[in-house]
Amino acid sequence: MSKPLIAPGATVGIIGGGQLGRMIAVAAAQYGLKAHIYCPDPDSPAFEVAGRRTVAAYDDAAALQAFVESVDVVTYEFENIPSRTAEILAAHRPLHPSASALATTQDRLTEKSFVAGLGIPVAPFRAVDDAAGLAQAVREIGLPAVLKTRRFGYDGKGQLMLRQEDFGEAGFDPAAAMASLHDQPCILEGFVPFEAEVSVVAARNAEGRFSAYAPCANEHRHHILARTVVPAPGMTPETAAEAVSIARAIAEALDYVGVLAVEMFLVRGADGRAGVVVNEIAPRVHNSGHWTIEGAETSQFAQHVRAICGWPLGSPALTGRSVEMLNLIGDQADDWTRILAEPGSHLHLYGKGAARPGRKMGHLTRVATGA
Numbered sequence: 001m002s003k004p005l006i007a008p009g010a011t012v013g014i015i016g017g018g019q020l021g022r023m024i025a026v027a028a029a030q031y032g033l034k035a036h037i038y039c040p041d042p043d044s045p046a047f048e049v050a051g052r053r054t055v056a057a058y059d060d061a062a063a064l065q066a067f068v069e070s071v072d073v074v075t076y077e078f079e080n081i082p083s084r085t086a087e088i089l090a091a092h093r094p095l096h097p098s099a100s101a102l103a104t105t106q107d108r109l110t111e112k113s114f115v116a117g118l119g120i121p122v123a124p125f126r127a128v129d130d131a132a133g134l135a136q137a138v139r140e141i142g143l144p145a146v147l148k149t150r151r152f153g154y155d156g157k158g159q160l161m162l163r164q165e166d167f168g169e170a171g172f173d174p175a176a177a178m179a180s181l182h183d184q185p186c187i188l189e190g191f192v193p194f195e196a197e198v199s200v201v202a203a204r205n206a207e208g209r210f211s212a213y214a215p216c217a218n219e220h221r222h223h224i225l226a227r228t229v230v231p232a233p234g235m236t237p238e239t240a241a242e243a244v245s246i247a248r249a250i251a252e253a254l255d256y257v258g259v260l261a262v263e264m265f266l267v268r269g270a271d272g273r274a275g276v277v278v279n280e281i282a283p284r285v286h287n288s289g290h291w292t293i294e295g296a297e298t299s300q301f302a303q304h305v306r307a308i309c310g311w312p313l314g315s316p317a318l319t320g321r322s323v324e325m326l327n328l329i330g331d332q333a334d335d336w337t338r339i340l341a342e343p344g345s346h347l348h349l350y351g352k353g354a355a356r357p358g359r360k361m362g363h364l365t366r367v368a369t370g371a
Helices: 019-030 045-049 061-069 083-090 099-106 108-117 131-141 174-180 237-253 300-308 330-341
Strands: 011-015 034-039 052-055 073-076 125-128 145-149 159-162 186-190 196-204 210-212 216-221 224-230 258-268 274-282 322-329 345-349 360-368
Touching: 011 019, 011 083, 019 034, 019 045, 019 300, 034 045, 034 061, 052 061, 061 083, 073 300, 083 099, 099 108, 099 274, 108 125, 108 186, 108 274, 125 131, 131 145, 131 174, 131 186, 159 174, 196 237, 196 300, 210 237, 237 258, 237 274, 258 300, 322 330, 330 345, 330 360
Parallel strands: 011 034, 011 073, 034 052
Antiparallel strands: 125 186, 145 159, 145 186, 196 210, 196 216, 196 258, 216 224, 224 322, 258 274, 322 360, 345 360
16 A cells, blocks of 8 residues: 555645534544644634634635645635635645646536536536527527526525526516526526435545445425435435446546535436436535434545545445434524434534524434344
8 A cells, every 4th residue: 555645643724614624624633633724704613623724815825825835735625716726725735626626616517518528417508608698598408497607606506497487478588587697607407307316425535546425315495405315215226326436437537536526316217217417516525425424434524534635545334224414504503402312313513603594503413223
């Protein structure tokens, strides 16, 4: 086995100070690694569990330079960091996932084109730059369809569902649709009639070793992940293997290092055969993988630290026969005493301040064991 690139005692630099950065820092500490968090928000919850912090804008070149010189490897908890930021970091320290993987997944059109180019099923899509382009795309793809901004969308933000029945006698107004998304460059995707939303959380290291967790089923409410169940109910072993194979093909084509999540739709063809259609790639640890902290032999956060440090990947095996993860959104986190009293529940609170509607405040996990 080759010598690890990053040894215990080294410092992991993490761009972003939210709950994902917090949980990466905790996993790093368990391996004897230090964490340095870089985030412009002085109230970032990740700061509470890291030895060092830098509070500065993501485009502050001087602050980035000082930060990167203080760490041994750099990763990030969210994908919407400026490309120039990634370039500065990668010029001085290993950056995982890479700047090129980041660029591919930051733009929905680039991402969809990349996945389709691998021969992997995706929804029909068209680039949309203006109202005329949207009108043409609707003629080609039809409705229903989903109009999405090409960049900076998450948890349902930056997208608009287009249904013929919603437009009434006036008909579809492309200019109004584009204006609702601030006339940003967009992509139109045909609506996929799906049986379930599923995801594969997987890891790959620099040596090309790959490891995937069992595919999980995800339920969203108001465009925010509410519940994850693993193994995904109703998913046959053959379809699960197909989903994992797709995640592996994507990771290898990106020459990816770290944990990623591939979000997919479980669909059924005219012949009754089940299959999957890729929706999006998240180049980072992912909300649908939070169950792995108690539900898998190696958590996604520990796996990510292993991958970016050049260490052997851990086992993704379940610790029970099934696992359920529930997000605590807004004031749901106020129920923490009841959750703590519930046998078998594992509570995680992220240390955030005000519990605003739609804000992820924590999660709980239940692992089912026995027969």
